[in-house]
Amino acid sequence: MxxxxxxxxxxxxxxxxxxxxxxxxxxxxxxxxxxxxxxxxxxxxxxxxxxxxxxxxxxxxxxxxxxxxxxxxxxxxxxxxxxxxxxxxxxxxxxxxxxxxxxxxxxxxxxxxxxxxxxxxCALVLGLPAQNVERADGGVVVSGEWAYVSGCLHAQWVSALIAVPTAEDRPDIQFALMPADAVTIKDTWHFAGMRGTGSNTVVADRLFVPSHRLVPYVPILNGETDGVVDADLPYRNSLTGLFAIGLIGALIGGAEAALGYVRDKGPTRPVAGSTYRDQTQSPTFQLDLADATSKIDTAKLIALRIADTVDEYARAGRNIDLTVRARNRLESAQVGRLCREAVDTLLTAHGSSAFNEANPLQRLWRDINVGSRHAGFGMGIPEQVYGRALVGQDPRDISFIV
Missing domain, CATH: 1.10.540.10 (Acyl-CoA dehydrogenase/oxidase, N-terminal domain)
Known part of the structure; x- marks a missing residue:
């Protein structure tokens, strides 16, 4: 070694x-x-x-x-x-x-x-913990399945949640770190967008996980990592906040790519059924471009506030409180929604050829529509979580993703 x-x-x-x-x-x-x-x-x-x-x-x-x-x-x-x-x-x-x-x-x-x-x-999944867990000398024996493991096709290790039995009959939720060559991958990721993420299902079958590859989940979730995180890691955060930052970056980048493509093509594309020389002469195209650009710029500003907030707390050596964590989750969802709306507008501005399979815009449209509906962003839960925190109640009563 x-x-x-x-x-x-x-x-x-x-x-x-x-x-x-x-x-x-x-x-x-x-x-x-x-x-x-x-x-x-x-x-x-x-x-x-x-x-x-x-x-x-x-x-x-x-x-x-x-x-x-x-x-x-x-x-x-x-x-x-x-x-x-x-x-x-x-x-x-x-x-x-x-x-x-x-x-x-x-x-x-x-x-x-x-x-x-x-x-x-190391791939990471925050899905429901595996329940088929047995204690063994020096560790545990795990059997279970975890869906939507993005990056599992390119990882040497996988971290997933397991429910370790206790004498109090209340399972202890822990992360288990498993070698990728000791688990199998079920080909379950057949989606309209984000196809390349390979977010398949990982399966463990009576896999022994030694104690040094187990760590309690709740302290990591809450950013309570004192004495755990290496001194050279200049951050501390609730896990779900950190997890979202890379995802919203992918969505912003995709939206920016769509914006650049539509702007570049505008001077050479006609406006069907009109006398305009090209798209850039059309007030409607100009308005659509302004609207989409403003939404992407707003998404970037929100995303930067999320990241900078985490970094500021880290530099101060403080854990992020639940209200700010809930706000970060809501704002992550807003970033996804703004990117999705911007790209919808851009494809309309470009015209129906945007949906030609040879046109990269349709791929960006599908990727962002799927990615922005990640479980951490969708179904109105982020709004409920933040609203619960704002009235002084515990947002974790609604969702553990805070």
Whole structure:
């Protein structure tokens, strides 16, 4: 096993450098987006390029070769990647969040994950915990299934929730860190958009998980990581807030890509049934462009406030209170909605050819419509959660995703 001290001596790139690297991959991701969708997985050369650029170790501890970046960096990197491919940006966000969770396990687990490979990737799923769990000497034996595990096709490890039995007959919910080669993947991700995320179902069948690869869920959920997080990780947050940042970055990047495409094509496209020379001469096109641009700009501002809020609390060494956490969840949902509405407007402005299968706009439209309806964003729950907090009640009575 490699020496973690030697690895940590490598200079860590700053935010500007990491974002520049992400921006440099835009053309590659854009070129491979069609294959990504057709194969329902991010192409290996894209994953390799993101890995070689260090963009999948943003949340990996520095002592083990990672960057230990802040949330603003994660957001800006995911946004830059999303301008090339929403699916690639989405899995980058999830895998970085998964690495964050893996960094909270006992040091022996961190050494096991990254000691020989600082680019090791950990998928993460926050679905219902597996109930078929037995205590065993030195750990537990787990059987269960977890759906919607984005990035599982490109991960070396998977973190999922399990319900560990206790003498009090109240299960102890914990994260279990499992090697990807010890679980199986069921091909269940057949969706209209975000096809390349490979968000399939992971299955464990009587898998032994040692104690050093178990960690309580509630403290991580609440950001109560004192004495757990490595000193070089400059953040603390409720898990769900961190998890959303990479996802909304992918949506913003996709919306920006759609905006750029429509603007670039406007001067060469006619306005059917009119005497306008091209779309840019039409007041309706101009109004649609202004509306979409304003919504994307607003989404970016909201997303930056979420990320900066997390970073500000981290620098102050304080846990984020429930009201702010609930606000962050609602605002994450608002970012998704604004991106979705902006892209809807852009496709209308471009015209019906936007829905031609050869046109990248229809792929962006489907990706953002699916991604913005992630369980963390949809069905009116974020509004209920924040409203409950604003009247002094516990939002966790409605949803644990706070």
């Amino acid at each position: 490699s020496n973690p001290v030697a690895v940590s001596a490598v200079e860590t790139p700053d935010r500007a450098e990491l974002v520049k690297r992400a921006e440099g991959l835009r053309d590659l991701l854009w070129e491979d987006a069609v294959d990504c969708e057709r194969e329902r997985r991010v192409p290996e050369r894209v994953v390799s390029s993101m890995t070689e650029a260090g963009l999948l170790r943003l949340m990996t501890p520095r002592r083990l070769g990672g960057h230990g970046t802040d949330m603003r960096t994660l957001l800006e990197v995911a946004t830059a990647l999303g301008r090339g491919c929403c699916s690639a940006a989405w899995i980058a966000g999830v895998l970085n969040a998964g690495n964050f969770v893996a960094s909270l396990f006992p040091p022996a687990a961190g050494d096991e994950v990254w000691g020989e490979n600082p680019d090791a990737r």
